[in-house]
C-alpha cells in the first residue's frame with residue numbers, strides 16, 4: 001500500500017526581491033516498509049521537501065497524501081494526529097537539543113506532551129536510551145547535552161524521535177555534523193530501529209555515499225526538481241540523466257571514482 005505520496009509539490013520562497021523556487025513540481029511515492037533517500041547537492045530543495053511532508057511548511061501547489069488520504073495542500077493544514085505519525089532527527093545535535101534540559105526530559109518530552117503518566121514515561125525513556133546504546137540510561141538521563149559528545153547527542157536526538165514510534169522517521173543530514181568514524185554506527189542505528197519498529201525511514205542527504213547504506217529507493221533532486229528516481233542501487237549505478245552532473249563531480253564515492 002502507498003504510505004506517503006507527494007503530488008506535484010511546488011514551493012517558492014521570497015528572499016528580499018528575489019523569488020527562490022525551492023520545489024518545482026515534485027512527485028514521488030513511498031510504499032509501506034520502504035526506506036527512501038532524498039539526495040542532492042546543497043540548495044536542491046531536500047529540506048523543504050522534508051518539511052512539507054511533515055506538514056511544517058505549506059505548498060504553493062500540489063498535495064501530500066498519507067495512508068490514502070489527502071493531508072496537506074495549499075488550503076489544508078496537516079492535522080495533529082497525522083503530524084504525530086512523523087518524527088525527525090535534525091542535522092545538528094548541538095542546536096536541536098535544549099541545553100537547559102536534562103537528557104531524561106528531552107527524550108521524554110514527546111510523551112509528556114501527550115499526557116502520559118510519569119512512571120510509563122520513565123520506563124519508555126530508559127528503554128529508548130538503551131536502544132540507542134546510551135547505557136546505563138540512569139546516568140545518561142541525568143546529564144545535560146553539553147556534557148555529551150556530538151555522537152552521543154545525536155543518539156539522544158534519535159531516542160527522542162523514536163520514543164513514540166512514529167510511522168515515518170525523517171533523518172535530515174543525520175551524519176553531517178558527527179565524526180566520520182561514527183557515521184556507519186549512527187546509520188546502522190537508524191536502520192535497526194526502523195526495522196525493529198517498522199518505521200519508514202526517509203533520509204535526506206547531500207552525501208551520495210550514504211544512500212546505498214540506508215535506503216531501498218532514492219530520489220535525486222536538482223534545483224528543486226526530481227531528476228532521478230528508483231531503486232537505490234540501480235539509480236546510483238546507472239543514472240539516466242545528466243542534468244544533475246555537478247553532483248557527480250562533487251562526489252568521489254559515486255560509482256567508486258571521481259566523476260570526470
Ligand SMILES: Nc1ncnc2c1ncn2[C@@H]1O[C@H](COP(=O)(O)OP(=O)(O)OP(=O)(O)O)[C@@H](O)[C@H]1O
Nearest residue numbers: 013014015020022041042043044045046047048049
Ligand atoms: N525559509 C526560507 N526562506 C527563503 N529561502 C529559503 C527558505 N528555505 C529554503 N530556502 C531556499 O530554498 C532553496 C532550497 O533550500 P533547501 O534547504 O530545501 O535545500 P537543501 O537541498 O536542503 O539544501 P541544504 O542541504 O543546504 O539545506 C535554497 O535556495 C534555500 O536558500
